Amino acid sequence: MSSAALNLTSQVLDLAQALPLDGGQQLDGVQVAYETVGRLNPDKSNAILVFHALTMDQHIVSPHPKTGKPGWWAKSVGPGNVIDTDRFFVICANVLGGCMGSTGPASLASDGQPYAMRFPVITIRDMVRAQVALLDALGIDQLHAVVGGSMGGMQALSFAANWPQRTRAVLVIASTARHSAQNIAFHEVGRQAIMADPKWSGGDYYGGKGPDNGLAVARMAAHITYLSEEGMHEKFGRKLQDRSAKTFGFDADFQVESYLRHQGLSFTDRFDANSYLYITRAMDYFDLAEEHGGRLAAAFAGCTARFCLVSFDTDWLYPTPESRTIAHALNAAGAPVSFVELSAPFGHDSFLLDVPALDRVIAGFLGQ
Amino acid sequence: MSSAALNLTSQVLDLAQALPLDGGQQLDGVQVAYETVGRLNPDKSNAILVFHALTMDQHIVSPHPKTGKPGWWAKSVGPGNVIDTDRFFVICANVLGGCMGSTGPASLASDGQPYAMRFPVITIRDMVRAQVALLDALGIDQLHAVVGGSMGGMQALSFAANWPQRTRAVLVIASTARHSAQNIAFHEVGRQAIMADPKWSGGDYYGGKGPDNGLAVARMAAHITYLSEEGMHEKFGRKLQDRSAKTFGFDADFQVESYLRHQGLSFTDRFDANSYLYITRAMDYFDLAEEHGGRLAAAFAGCTARFCLVSFDTDWLYPTPESRTIAHALNAAGAPVSFVELSAPFGHDSFLLDVPALDRVIAGFLGQ
Numbered sequence: 190m191s192s193a194a195l196n197l198t199s200q201v202l203d204l205a206q207a208l209p210l211d212g213g214q215q216l217d218g219v220q221v222a223y224e225t226v227g228r229l230n231p232d233k234s235n236a237i238l239v240f241h242a243l244t245m246d247q248h249i250v251s252p253h254p255k256t257g258k259p260g261w262w263a264k265s266v267g268p269g270n271v272i273d274t275d276r277f278f279v280i281c282a283n284v285l286g287g288c289m290g291s292t293g294p295a296s297l298a299s300d301g302q303p304y305a306m307r308f309p310v311i312t313i314r315d316m317v318r319a320q321v322a323l324l325d326a327l328g329i330d331q332l333h334a335v336v337g338g339s340m341g342g343m344q345a346l347s348f349a350a351n352w353p354q355r356t357r358a359v360l361v362i363a364s365t366a367r368h369s370a371q372n373i374a375f376h377e378v379g380r381q382a383i384m385a386d387p388k389w390s391g392g393d394y395y396g397g398k399g400p401d402n403g404l405a406v407a408r409m410a411a412h413i414t415y416l417s418e419e420g421m422h423e424k425f426g427r428k429l430q431d432r433s434a435k436t437f438g439f440d441a442d443f444q445v446e447s448y449l450r451h452q453g454l455s456f457t458d459r460f461d462a463n464s465y466l467y468i469t470r471a472m473d474y475f476d477l478a479e480e481h482g483g484r485l486a487a488a489f490a491g492c493t494a495r496f497c498l499v500s501f502d503t504d505w506l507y508p509t510p511e512s513r514t515i516a517h518a519l520n521a522a523g524a525p526v527s528f529v530e531l532s533a534p535f536g537h538d539s540f541l542l543d544v545p546a547l548d549r550v551i552a553g554f555l556g557q
Numbered sequence: 558m559s560s561a562a563l564n565l566t567s568q569v570l571d572l573a574q575a576l577p578l579d580g581g582q583q584l585d586g587v588q589v590a591y592e593t594v595g596r597l598n599p600d601k602s603n604a605i606l607v608f609h610a611l612t613m614d615q616h617i618v619s620p621h622p623k624t625g626k627p628g629w630w631a632k633s634v635g636p637g638n639v640i641d642t643d644r645f646f647v648i649c650a651n652v653l654g655g656c657m658g659s660t661g662p663a664s665l666a667s668d669g670q671p672y673a674m675r676f677p678v679i680t681i682r683d684m685v686r687a688q689v690a691l692l693d694a695l696g697i698d699q700l701h702a703v704v705g706g707s708m709g710g711m712q713a714l715s716f717a718a719n720w721p722q723r724t725r726a727v728l729v730i731a732s733t734a735r736h737s738a739q740n741i742a743f744h745e746v747g748r749q750a751i752m753a754d755p756k757w758s759g760g761d762y763y764g765g766k767g768p769d770n771g772l773a774v775a776r777m778a779a780h781i782t783y784l785s786e787e788g789m790h791e792k793f794g795r796k797l798q799d800r801s802a803k804t805f806g807f808d809a810d811f812q813v814e815s816y817l818r819h820q821g822l823s824f825t826d827r828f829d830a831n832s833y834l835y836i837t838r839a840m841d842y843f844d845l846a847e848e849h850g851g852r853l854a855a856a857f858a859g860c861t862a863r864f865c866l867v868s869f870d871t872d873w874l875y876p877t878p879e880s881r882t883i884a885h886a887l888n889a890a891g892a893p894v895s896f897v898e899l900s901a902p903f904g905h906d907s908f909l910l911d912v913p914a915l916d917r918v919i920a921g922f923l924g925q
Binding site for chain 1: 748754771784792794805807809814818841873
């Protein structure tokens with residue numbers, strides 16, 4: 190479908206004011222790169238803000254400019270689709286700290302040099318704050334809904350907790366209200382892999398070759414957490430890659446090795462290693478209860494929005510108990526919430542893949 | 558307790574003959590470093606061979622020569638202990654491919670230079686074959702038992718399948734009959750982390766500084782798989798390390814980060830990176846059914862030994878279904894087997910930690 194038929198726009202907003210950050214600093218000259226699909230109605234009441242996950246970006250429908258692959262949620266967002274752009278105006282913005290047009294560590298600081306590790310450590314709430322500024326610029330007071338999976342779900346929760354009057358509905362898929370010790374541990378492995386790469390050079394690699402090897406290892410480790418053990422067994426098992434017997438060497442004998450190496454290498458073509466450091470750090474810092482006196486229900490005290498929470502039975506990154514904890518807190522806060530655990534074989538990645546039951550939940554919840 | 562009181566010896570055996578390998582090669586001049594505890598009785602019927610796990614070694618009771626820490630199973634092996642050396646003669650050998658005295662990639666080849674990556678890729682069965690040669694040298698025809706946890710359990714299974722008459726009992730703890738796609742994937746991340754470190758230099762780093770950064774990352778990734786999510790939550794949660802607030806930086810703010818970094822760094826003091834490559838490869842290649850026509854029961858066709866299998870409910874590296882698969886195969890082969898899943902909070906590492914129920918199973922099974 191053509192961009193015109195989709196009513197697709199791709200823009201960059203320059204924030205008029207400095208962005209205050211949870212770390213205490215202010216960031217000047219922030220840009221927010223975003224894509225919109227569909228038409229905003231006259232009373233600006235049909236907008237849905239979709240928050241992206243760790244390695245995604247604003248290209249929710251349009252092809253990725255570096256890989257040429259379809260937008261990461263193109264199957265779900267469009268005219269007549271699960272998120273129906275004949276009815277809704279969908280906004281998706283690259284997160285603060287990202288590397289696809291929004292201000293991040295690769296952006297130029299006021300001295301004309303990339304921030305690199307001078308970029309301030311940001312939080313999930315900082316990412317949301319930048320997107321609230323985008324809503325302000327678009328003149329949208331209240332959204333029909335915020336939607337997000339994984340890190341997108343964290344942003345949706347942060348939005349609901351901190352800007353409760355600005356949305357009528359909150360859809361959180363395969364997410365969590367706080368990063369667990371195991372979540373932090375996996376991210377720390379990735380960060381150490383990047384920082385151990387001599388080409389990282391303390392983050393000052395712009396203009397030259399970056400820490401591709403380290404970033405690839407980080408991606409490989411993370412990617413395992415996105416798949417279920419059963420899913421990997423079904424897809425790969427112990428099948429060999431283009432060979433009839435083991436080679437008794439260190440080539441990628443097994444398909445799963447070849448697949449992971451490809452995931453690692455291809456990631457380095459489209460992602461900035463420093464962005465990976467900053468975004469994983471923001472996720473690790475995320476603890477919605479801690480931001481509200483240690484009580485998760487307190488985070489939702491001012492909420493009048495409807496909530497829908499979805500988890501997947503094979504997701505071991507943010508397993509169902511994480512969503513259940515959120516549901517209990519919403520119940521305690523008296524917020525209307527529906528919560529469903531869906532069965533899907535793909536692990537955490539189910540939120541991005543073909544799960545018809547998820548489509549029904551999304552369409553049903555947003556259609557109200 | 559003194560070495561004399563333990564009847565502890567530490568020796569290195571030079572194999573008299575070349576060792577045939579599953580890869581088709583023969584390895585000359587193989588050395589097997591081993592420790593014994595207790596006294597071999599006159600009819601040589603009281604010996605127990607304990608196989609060690611991936612990063613352990615022959616120092617089952619004696620302090621580790623590099624770290625000074627107690628032997629890895631010192632709490633369980635000794636006079637009056639769970640494995641009672643007043644009664645049994647315990648043998649533990651460093652695996653082929655290891656780095657604590659048995660022949661491995663750091664050993665000198667016939668040209669006087671370290672093998673490095675010229676070392677042949679070995680299998681779990683090759684490791685066992687070297688230890689069978691040790692039993693031959695000791696004149697032990699039949700063991701009272703073979704015992705092993707994790708990779709040690711793989712060796713115990715391989716021993717039982719390939720040398721069925723040489724033991725009367727087989728105890729396998731927290732192990733598997735084949736490495737799964739997820740198991741292979743985690744090992745591949747570790748190998749790529751090592752090989753991505755420029756100091757790895759194609760394996761030719763002996764005499765200089767090795768790929769410590771890569772090896773540390775490999776260890777960090779692996780270490781996560783040894784712990785349970787619940788255990789990490791109990792032990793670390795989101796507790797901060799020696800600070801009262803997040804630093805908004807990339808230091809180890811969280812205790813779990815600090816712990817993992819320490820695990821990674823300290824590992825490099827005691828382990829050779831090339832050994833890590835070869836041993837993980839051997840584990841990934843392990844598929845006992847495949848070695849026996851694709852049918853696991855066929856692997857145990859000639860077995861007359863008693864078997865005991867133990868799994869842990871929080872072990873997600875080699876979860877209970879892996880042990881159940883082995884139990885079913887043993888049943889199909891008509892071998893006597895007891896199988897128990899124990900409850901313990903420590904994940905895979907439970908086999909090394911304080912689990913009284915495990916002690917009772919071991920003492921009960923070996924005492925028969």
